[in-house]
Amino acid sequence: MGVKRRRSYRSGRAPMPSPGRPPVAGRTELHRFWSGIAQGRSCEDAALAAGMSAPVGARCFRKAGGMPPVMFKSSAKPLSGRYLSFAEREEIALLRVQGVSRQEIGRRLGRAASTISRELRRNAATRSGGLEYRATTAQWHAERSSRRPKVAKLAANPALRTYVEERLAGMVAVSYG
Template identity: 55%
Template sequence: MRAIERQKRVREYRGQIASPGRPTIAWREDRVRFWIAIAGGAKTVDAGITAGVSEPVAHRWFKHAGGVNPQLPPSVSGRYISSSEREDIALWRAQGEGVRQIARRLGRSPSTISRELRRNASTRTYRLEYKASTAQWHAERR
């Protein structure tokens, strides 16, 4: 199958998704540490250092939130797929496991796993490749 045909099939399957760029290395825990430092009276630069992010990222987070703590919980509730579950999904998928088998192992619904594989696949290639870090980034972005 030629690349153009493969691209068309993927677009029909999932629609055209613009690439959001390189995934950030900062996760929810980093943002929580950042806002805890801000609440403790630290300046934006110092709070960024505490969170382990660069100064521009710290300023961007502060500006994006309007200087008000968004009150992010330290972790996501059990309703959502966790980062470790995403790593397991990526590993089992690479080993050739099916959606139902992965769902059984995680104790989740097959539709949840199918949706996760479809929604959070890599957008850089026209193949539906599932990577845990990219999937986590997509979920955090939402």
């Protein structure tokens, strides 16, 4: 007889521990919040316009030191349609519960069926042992995997850091060292 495995085994990931508390604001809400700040709104007004509570907006503002993160600056590229949004993930979850096929979900969302299939496989909730698709869990998985734990170049290279510091201080007269 074969070894009995959980259906979550097919996802390619081991069953995960609890993801903890979901983030208070998603990427789109933060983008709208920082756009409101750039338009001159107060923290509270920008937060309410973005769909957050006023204390959450104040916390985001404080946490960022009053400056929008690079990805939310007005000069940054707009959000691309390459990645699924939380609203699309919610729609996928609702349609999946209704028993709609992957091809039909793709048609309704204007996405390829392979994108929907990949989303259902990669970002399914595996804690219960089955492959249940939940939008909040899927969003958490997607945000977790999109992070890049990359060390800044100046932090990794001390020689370059001292050169840049000396150059900024005006101690280096010739640019080639």
